[in-house]
Amino acid sequence: MSIKTIRLKPGKEESILRHHPWVFSGAISSVPSGLEEGEEVCVVDNAGRVLGTGHYQIGSIAVRILEFGVESLPDDFFERRLQNAFTLREGLGLIRPDNNCFRLVHGEGDFLPGLVVDIYGDTAVVQAHSPGMHYARHRIANALTLIPGARIRNVYYKSETTLPYKARLDPENEYLIGGFDGNIALENGLQFNIDWLKGQKTGFFVDQRENRALLEKFAKGRDVLNMFCYTGGFSVYAMRGGANRVDSVDSSSKAVALTDANIALNFPEDKRHTTFATDAFRFLNEMEKDKYDLIVLDPPAFAKHRSAIKNGLIGYRKLNGKAFDKIRSGGILFTFSCSQAITKEMFRLAVFSAAAKSGRKVRILHQLSQPADHPIDISHPEGEYLKGLVLYVE
Ligand code: SAH
Numbered sequence: 001m002s003i004k005t006i007r008l009k010p011g012k013e014e015s016i017l018r019h020h021p022w023v024f025s026g027a028i029s030s031v032p033s034g035l036e037e038g039e040e041v042c043v044v045d046n047a048g049r050v051l052g053t054g055h056y057q058i059g060s061i062a063v064r065i066l067e068f069g070v071e072s073l074p075d076d077f078f079e080r081r082l083q084n085a086f087t088l089r090e091g092l093g094l095i096r097p098d099n100n101c102f103r104l105v106h107g108e109g110d111f112l113p114g115l116v117v118d119i120y121g122d123t124a125v126v127q128a129h130s131p132g133m134h135y136a137r138h139r140i141a142n143a144l145t146l147i148p149g150a151r152i153r154n155v156y157y158k159s160e161t162t163l164p165y166k167a168r169l170d171p172e173n174e175y176l177i178g179g180f181d182g183n184i185a186l187e188n189g190l191q192f193n194i195d196w197l198k199g200q201k202t203g204f205f206v207d208q209r210e211n212r213a214l215l216e217k218f219a220k221g222r223d224v225l226n227m228f229c230y231t232g233g234f235s236v237y238a239m240r241g242g243a244n245r246v247d248s249v250d251s252s253s254k255a256v257a258l259t260d261a262n263i264a265l266n267f268p269e270d271k272r273h274t275t276f277a278t279d280a281f282r283f284l285n286e287m288e289k290d291k292y293d294l295i296v297l298d299p300p301a302f303a304k305h306r307s308a309i310k311n312g313l314i315g316y317r318k319l320n321g322k323a324f325d326k327i328r329s330g331g332i333l334f335t336f337s338c339s340q341a342i343t344k345e346m347f348r349l350a351v352f353s354a355a356a357k358s359g360r361k362v363r364i365l366h367q368l369s370q371p372a373d374h375p376i377d378i379s380h381p382e383g384e385y386l387k388g389l390v391l392y393v394e
Pocket of ligand 1: 233234249281
């Protein structure tokens with residue numbers, strides 16, 4: 001079957017020539033008849049010059065370019081891209097006897113728009129965000145097991161919630177290769193139960209690994225509140241860092257159970273840790289002042305789309321305001337936003353307004369971001385989403 005061609009309107013090739021991988025539907029002059037969602041398609045400019053090949057999709061992003069300047073993809077496309085992604089992670093020193101969980105594929109950041117792969121020991125959890133990646137899932141799964149040195153034996157496909165609903169693909173969460181053979185992964189020598197079957201996203205937030213390691217260094221002798229704890233990542237590091245006490249809060253009772261299990265796995269019988277299944281704002285409103293001198297605020301994205309930026313910023317301001325009102329003097333606040341639509345500057349301004357309103361003297365100690373296994377393609381700045389601040393509150 002020969003590959004079909006999409007032609008752009010005059011002048012609409014600029015961003016593709018700069019290697020931005022998204023082709024918006026408004027830039028397209030003609031879509032060939034019979035082009036199916038998820039199909040590979042070649043994109044040409046109005047004069048017919050080849051710009052690249054990618055996956056077609058119905059929606060505002062019509063094509064996600066996988067390779068620039070080519071008319072079709074080579075047969076070993078996925079093998080090569082996944083090998084490159086693995087080589088990068090090896091070079092980052094993420095694959096060690098005491099660390100076997102990391103992100104192998106971060107969508108556009110690994111030149112694989114629409115695909116996310118997280119590795120937990122010998123299991124890869126694959127998420128497709130585009131129909132094209134959904135159709136390629138078996139090729140991707142095979143290619144994963146072929147990466148020399150990666151020792152991936154099980155591939156779990158988890159795209160029920162990530163694929164566009166309108167595409168009607170009805171994906172099933174299932175093992176494409178292998179099956180369940182244990183779910184304990186190691187991060188910086190700490191053990192974590194990863195629940196890719198029922199957990200959020202791929203089961204664990206590997207993107208906070210380095211920020212958790214930084215928190216460990218601040219934890220000694222402190223009373224820690226880990227708000228929005230999910231699997232308890234920050235709590236487990238705080239415990240190892242010698243915290244005096246660690247309280248973990250999440251509104252989801254499943255999350256709280258995961259945190260309890262991870263604490264028990266690493267620190268059985270340790271009485272320093274307590275979990276609370278309750279709403280964050282409620283907990284912060286009701287808690288007494290000066291109870292904690294190390295607080296983590298790692299909420300879910302308050303602004304998932306540009307239209308939600310304003311309300312999102314109000315949310316961040318309120319949340320951080322509560323922490324400033326209650327944190328002990330000399331306290332440390334780790335505060336995050338994972339909203340892609342909210343820039344570093346906007347987030348900083350929201351936190352600054354909260355600090356100003358509280359009347360506390362606040363200094364920035366560290367400015368945090370996503371780790372190197374979540375790379376940002378310089379042509380695709382939208383790939384930057386995680387931002388954080390470590391603050392010293394006088
Ligand atoms: N810090 C975690 C990730 C947090 S994800 C880590 O390092 O892995 C965000 C978490 O916030 C989810 O577990 C979700 O259940 C929880 N959550 C969402 N809304 C909440 C609310 N209003 N109050 C408390 N927790 C909430």
